[in-house]
Amino acid sequence: MHRTPRLFLFAAPLAAVPGRAVAAGMPQLNVHDPLLIGQVVWGAVIFAGFYIVLSRSALPRIERVLSNRRTRIQNDLDIARRAKAESDRASAELLSTRHEAAAQARANVERIQNEARLSAEAHARETAKRLEADIANAEARIAQSREQALSSLPAIATGTAQNLVSRLIGEQDEQTIASAVKRVSA
Amino acid sequence: MTGEASVAAGSTIDALGQFELHPVLGSLGEALRFSQSPLFMLIAVVLVLAFLFIGMRPASVVPGRLQAAAEIGYDFIHDLAIGTMGEEGAAFFPFVFALFFFILAGNYLGLLPFSFTYTSHIAVTLALAVTVFLISILASLRFQGLGFFKHFMPAGAPVWLSPLLVPIEILSFLSRPVSLSIRLFANMVAGHVLLEMFAGFTIMLAGLGFFGHILAVAPIAINIALTALELLVGVLQAYVFAILTCIYLREAVAH
Numbered sequence: 001m002h003r004t005p006r007l008f009l010f011a012a013p014l015a016a017v018p019g020r021a022v023a024a025g026m027p028q029l030n031v032h033d034p035l036l037i038g039q040v041v042w043g044a045v046i047f048a049g050f051y052i053v054l055s056r057s058a059l060p061r062i063e064r065v066l067s068n069r070r071t072r073i074q075n076d077l078d079i080a081r082r083a084k085a086e087s088d089r090a091s092a093e094l095l096s097t098r099h100e101a102a103a104q105a106r107a108n109v110e111r112i113q114n115e116a117r118l119s120a121e122a123h124a125r126e127t128a129k130r131l132e133a134d135i136a137n138a139e140a141r142i143a144q145s146r147e148q149a150l151s152s153l154p155a156i157a158t159g160t161a162q163n164l165v166s167r168l169i170g171e172q173d174e175q176t177i178a179s180a181v182k183r184v185s186a
Numbered sequence: 187m188t189g190e191a192s193v194a195a196g197s198t199i200d201a202l203g204q205f206e207l208h209p210v211l212g213s214l215g216e217a218l219r220f221s222q223s224p225l226f227m228l229i230a231v232v233l234v235l236a237f238l239f240i241g242m243r244p245a246s247v248v249p250g251r252l253q254a255a256a257e258i259g260y261d262f263i264h265d266l267a268i269g270t271m272g273e274e275g276a277a278f279f280p281f282v283f284a285l286f287f288f289i290l291a292g293n294y295l296g297l298l299p300f301s302f303t304y305t306s307h308i309a310v311t312l313a314l315a316v317t318v319f320l321i322s323i324l325a326s327l328r329f330q331g332l333g334f335f336k337h338f339m340p341a342g343a344p345v346w347l348s349p350l351l352v353p354i355e356i357l358s359f360l361s362r363p364v365s366l367s368i369r370l371f372a373n374m375v376a377g378h379v380l381l382e383m384f385a386g387f388t389i390m391l392a393g394l395g396f397f398g399h400i401l402a403v404a405p406i407a408i409n410i411a412l413t414a415l416e417l418l419v420g421v422l423q424a425y426v427f428a429i430l431t432c433i434y435l436r437e438a439v440a441h
Binding site: 026029034035037044055058065 | 202203205206207208209218219220221223224227228231234235238239242245247253256257260261279280281283284288304306307308309310313314317371375
């Protein structure tokens, strides 16, 4: 097994890489070495054992962990997506409810304003009607008083005229005076 | 890299001694033909399985660091395998996973001092490549039946060229396990030989007195850079092996 080349220092780098050194005898090419065949047989056994342990136990174990993780992430994503859809729906619902409430409130305000206006108008109409009636009453009373006053005017005028005439001339003709007053006041 | 390399009297470098096989456990190892190579295969396999089992023990939905690392390893190879072979190739995913981590762990274990790189043995890489080759042939025959042989005549090529094309296609098909195994083997050997060479330079220069001591720093610096390169090469070669396996198997399962 000691057929290795003895080379001089400065020739060594040239010789050791392929060339003469290989030709002179690499231990790897010594087919008469029983250990060379032995390592192939042992290597086959070890590699086969390695393959069996890997394919039966080690690799399926890793595959299980990885696929568990994949399914778990997928499930979590699904849950998150569902939750998002639900919250979207809830927020849309909330929005529409708020719209409805606002519309209703607006309608209420309008209705109340209308009612207030109508009742105020009615009240004003009523007051105006009452005032008109009062005015009419008062006018009627005034007219009556005036009539009364006007009707009593000829008598007063006649009386006054008689007094004046009797003071002035000392006699009186009731008929003439009354007709004269009537003529003047007509 | 092993400490086996004998730098005798500061005048020679034994760059290939690190690849020699030695029985472990004395005579028992000798009788069982159990060298340090299968020992490191065993260590690599145990480390990878421990990484996966300990990492995945919490099996939690929110992974910790180690579990995340194990899952990244799984996802990386799973995407590679399914992305290349499609869902029809899902049955081969554990095989590709085993190949990638067997090679990666071997490449990286070999970078530790006093360890052994089993991927630097052509017998090991060839055995792996032949396994891939046989599995792809069996899968082709199972998924495509005799239609598998149509691959040797490229579609659309003129018939009169077939005497030339068919032998070329057969040769290129048969060369797959060779190129697959030699690519990995040669990369690992070259890297480890270089590391050994420069480490040897340091020892030799150190024997040259004061200036030698100063100059001896340079190969150490180079070795640090080479170690970084080897870390890259180690994962790259494992990846290349795995993706080529996927490509061969895709041809087998594609209809």
